[in-house]
Amino acid sequence: MKTLSFNNYETEEFFDELITEAGESRDGAERLVQRINSLSDEELMARQREIEAALLRMGITFTVYGDNAGTEKIFPFDLIPRIVMASDWQHIEAGLKQRIATLNKFLNDIYHDQEIVKEGILPREMLDKAKSFRPQCVGLNPPGGVWCHITGTDLVRHSDGAIYVLEDNLRCPSGVSYVLQNRLVMKRSFPNAFADSRVRPVVNYPNQLLETMLSVAPQGVEEPTVVVLTPGIYNSAYYEHSFLAQQMGVELVQGDDLVVQDDRVYMFTTDGLAQVDVIYRRIDDDFMDPQSFRKDSMLGVPGLMQAYRKGNVTLCNAPGTGVADDKVIYAYVPEMIRYYLGEEPILPNVPTYVCQREEDRKYVLAHLDELVVKAANEAGGYGMLIGPHSTKAQQQEFAELIKADPRNYIAQPTLALSRVPTIVGDHFEGRHVDLRPYILCGKSIWVLPGGLTRVALKKGSLVVNSSQGGGSKDTWVIAGHHVEVADPEGSL
Amino acid sequence: MLSRVASSIYWMARYVERSENLARFVEVAYNVSLDHTTAEQWEPLVRATGDEKYFLDKYADYTSENVRQFLTFDPEYASSMLSCLTAARENARTVREAISSESWETLNDFYLFLQQASKRDLSYANSDLYMEIKRRCHLFSGVFDSTMSRDKGWYFANIGRFLERADKTSRILDVKYFTLLPNVSDIGTTVDDLLWSSVLRSVSGFEMFRKSYHTLTIERILDFLVLDTRFPRAITYCVQTAAGSLSKVGGPADSADNVALQLAETLLQKLSSATNHSIIDGGFHEFIDSLQTDLNVLGAAIGETYFAKRAQKTSPLQTQSS
Numbered sequence: 060m061k062t063l064s065f066n067n068y069e070t071e072e073f074f075d076e077l078i079t080e081a082g083e084s085r086d087g088a089e090r091l092v093q094r095i096n097s098l099s100d101e102e103l104m105a106r107q108r109e110i111e112a113a114l115l116r117m118g119i120t121f122t123v124y125g126d127n128a129g130t131e132k133i134f135p136f137d138l139i140p141r142i143v144m145a146s147d148w149q150h151i152e153a154g155l156k157q158r159i160a161t162l163n164k165f166l167n168d169i170y171h172d173q174e175i176v177k178e179g180i181l182p183r184e185m186l187d188k189a190k191s192f193r194p195q196c197v198g199l200n201p202p203g204g205v206w207c208h209i210t211g212t213d214l215v216r217h218s219d220g221a222i223y224v225l226e227d228n229l230r231c232p233s234g235v236s237y238v239l240q241n242r243l244v245m246k247r248s249f250p251n252a253f254a255d256s257r258v259r260p261v262v263n264y265p266n267q268l269l270e271t272m273l274s275v276a277p278q279g280v281e282e283p284t285v286v287v288l289t290p291g292i293y294n295s296a297y298y299e300h301s302f303l304a305q306q307m308g309v310e311l312v313q314g315d316d317l318v319v320q321d322d323r324v325y326m327f328t329t330d331g332l333a334q335v336d337v338i339y340r341r342i343d344d345d346f347m348d349p350q351s352f353r354k355d356s357m358l359g360v361p362g363l364m365q366a367y368r369k370g371n372v373t374l375c376n377a378p379g380t381g382v383a384d385d386k387v388i389y390a391y392v393p394e395m396i397r398y399y400l401g402e403e404p405i406l407p408n409v410p411t412y413v414c415q416r417e418e419d420r421k422y423v424l425a426h427l428d429e430l431v432v433k434a435a436n437e438a439g440g441y442g443m444l445i446g447p448h449s450t451k452a453q454q455q456e457f458a459e460l461i462k463a464d465p466r467n468y469i470a471q472p473t474l475a476l477s478r479v480p481t482i483v484g485d486h487f488e489g490r491h492v493d494l495r496p497y498i499l500c501g502k503s504i505w506v507l508p509g510g511l512t513r514v515a516l517k518k519g520s521l522v523v524n525s526s527q528g529g530g531s532k533d534t535w536v537i538a539g540h541h542v543e544v545a546d547p548e549g550s551l
Numbered sequence: 552m553l554s555r556v557a558s559s560i561y562w563m564a565r566y567v568e569r570s571e572n573l574a575r576f577v578e579v580a581y582n583v584s585l586d587h588t589t590a591e592q593w594e595p596l597v598r599a600t601g602d603e604k605y606f607l608d609k610y611a612d613y614t615s616e617n618v619r620q621f622l623t624f625d626p627e628y629a630s631s632m633l634s635c636l637t638a639a640r641e642n643a644r645t646v647r648e649a650i651s652s653e654s655w656e657t658l659n660d661f662y663l664f665l666q667q668a669s670k671r672d673l674s675y676a677n678s679d680l681y682m683e684i685k686r687r688c689h690l691f692s693g694v695f696d697s698t699m700s701r702d703k704g705w706y707f708a709n710i711g712r713f714l715e716r717a718d719k720t721s722r723i724l725d726v727k728y729f730t731l732l733p734n735v736s737d738i739g740t741t742v743d744d745l746l747w748s749s750v751l752r753s754v755s756g757f758e759m760f761r762k763s764y765h766t767l768t769i770e771r772i773l774d775f776l777v778l779d780t781r782f783p784r785a786i787t788y789c790v791q792t793a794a795g796s797l798s799k800v801g802g803p804a805d806s807a808d809n810v811a812l813q814l815a816e817t818l819l820q821k822l823s824s825a826t827n828h829s830i831i832d833g834g835f836h837e838f839i840d841s842l843q844t845d846l847n848v849l850g851a852a853i854g855e856t857y858f859a860k861r862a863q864k865t866s867p868l869q870t871q872s873s
Contacts, residue, residue: 305648327860
């Protein structure tokens with residue numbers, strides 16, 4: 060009997076991205092649902108296994124820290140894609156463009172005149188205590204005025220059906236390589252459903268990324284040399300670094316491949332030194348240049364910041380952008396949108412309590428059992444308290460942490476994240492997902508139609524990070540009737 | 552091309568070639584041992600590695616199982632097939648952006664295959680496995696050759712591949728020459744067909760030898776395996792090909808300063824002026840010894856010329872900015 064079917068699938072009380080409460084397919088998901096219902100369990104499972112084998116063979120892996128040094132694993136992948144309706148996407152895309160335009164204005168402001176603080180929109184203490192604010196960047200003018208070229212913004216959908224911004228990732232957002240490779244392997248599994256569902260292609264991301272970086276090269280360079288800077292093969296995202304370099308046809312360099320002479324950056328080649336103009340750096344501010352940041356960094360390039368300051372090289376993203384990742388700063392983004400653009404935010408933030416504000420703190424301390432508490436500068440699902448799933452002792456521990464350093468904590472209501480059917484053993488169960496679209500900002504702003512859908516594979520879990528046992532799904536943005544879908548991937 | 556990348560591609564190719572040669576040697580020894588159940592086939596193989604001490608400390612006896620385990624799967628022995636392939640794959644992984652995806656996937660799949668095989672019992676280390684390893688090495692070379700532009704990356708791989716091959720052919724000849732030649736006075740006579748043909752088979756040269764040289768004599772074997780310019784495993788052919796690739800990669804300085812290229816040309820000159828008689832008269836072992844020294848010196852010069860990271864001695868920009 061067929062059990063991998065949507066006929067007996069339960070959405071329970073959650074918003075399901077594929078199936079409505081009434082058990083119908085959502086707009087755009089009809090062909091996919093039909094196709095899956097028409098395939099036998101054996102065939103679906105065989106396709107799932109084929110994809111996993113392909114990912115392993117292709118070496119599409121991430122490195123697991125703390126495990127045996129250098130252990131590689133594939134990022135768990137689930138066959139059932141997540142659908143994003145055309146109208147939802149239009150809304151998301153407009154919201155993301157508005158947000159990234161604002162964040163770039165904000166970064167430029169706080170590293171120059173800090174008008175937003177003077178105007179009292181952002182309290183000074185919030186900025187002063189932002190750990191990732193870089194005094195070294197004050198007064199810098201990145202080429203083209205762009206600070207943040209590549210952003211991955213995490214979105215979630217609540218049971219009310221609305222989409223919220225969960226956090227901004229303006230340092231080195233990762234995962235886009237999985238978006239492209241998931242698509243590649245999925246197209247082998249569901250070629251017909253793809254064509255019929257009018258899925259928008261993602262394949263031109265590397266091209267857009269290269270264009271973005273070329274557009275912000277230092278002035279006067281005729282044919283800029285772009286490189287990707289990686290910490291090396293032991294970094295968890297090394298696969299992605301090499302993939303992006305390969306797809307753009309640029310060199311993937313490590314810190315010791317580069318040298319700064321006379322405030323210019325060069326790489327060691329078999330022909331001698333060759334100048335580098337634009338660096339897509341996948342290495343944190345702290346490790347980039349031991350002369351300006353951490354003295355003990357072995358990964359960076361001494362003198363890089365000085366070359367940058369002199370305008371001889373472009374860094375993508377600019378150093379110092381991490382300040383906008385700070386979860387307390389995040390809470391002020393809607394205000395920033397009103398302040399810098401004079402517009403209402405298109406995508407709302409998740410309601411956020413800033414523990415530094417006395418009233419918020421009182422509320423948070425009284426409601427720890429129902430809130431999610433996050434440290435301002437942690438990522439990857441670390442430094443979190445998930446109230447409803449926590450013990451009294453854990454709540455007590457966080458209460459102490461908050462009282463000791465209120466600036467370092469925010470809290471948000473526990474959201475009922477939307478779900479997508481996922482293969483669990485021999486049947487489908489809903490699993491919670493988020494969505495990380497990627498936004499490129501050079502001369503113009505471009506949003507990849509889709510993004511990384513991360514899925515919490517454990518039953519009931521809300522944590523989707525790969526470091527916490529999350530997996531991924533392909534994300535199908537359905538083309539609206541006026542959007543061109545001529546598929547450049549057809550040529551692959 | 553980045554110096555680090557050039558170095559990794561060179562070593563990737565060398566390690567793949569090394570595992571292929573090992574698989575050839577072991578497969579032939581294995582086949583001969585099925586015909587003659589003596590341990591003697593195995594000892595020379597270990598001697599050809601130059602790591603007898605490691606072997607004797609860890610394994611004691613030159614049994615078929617011990618030697619096959621040592622050369623095929625020993626993860627602690629840096630020159631086992633598994634270790635070579637792991638090193639090749641690790642080099643490829645650090646430069647996967649610089650090689651074709653097809654090359655990387657072929658090598659990664661090969662590595663996963665051998666990893667799996669190493670977990671099974673040793674009876675799987677039989678002719679089938681060695682043929683499969685050879686086949687996968689050929690597949691990798693073929694995929695690499697047909698998907699890579701003839702740019703610096705390809706040339707560095709070619710240099711690595713052919714220097715390694717020249718070294719391995721010389722080593723196997725050196726060991727076999729003395730173990731299979733009972734008496735120097737036998738030179739000039741027809742030699743023991745079965746054993747010498749196994750040497751030729753270990754470099755896949757038996758059929759090609761027969762075509763051009765017919766009956767087996769030591770002189771003809773030297774002509775074929777050392778001096779031939781057409782057989783792809785002959786030492787002269789290998790050095791010629793490596794030198795040709797070397798001349799294509801250009802270099803940091805003009806060719807007059809290119810020590811690596813000069814050394815390669817000198818070595819080629821030495822080989823092309825040699826004859827089987829001059830080799831035998833001067834002492835075969837001495838000839839091979841000096842050849843291996845030359846190959847090592849050449850390898851080091853390539854490293855020094857292309858892979859070492861050096862700042863420019865005098866930057867033309869220094870005068871402008873300060």
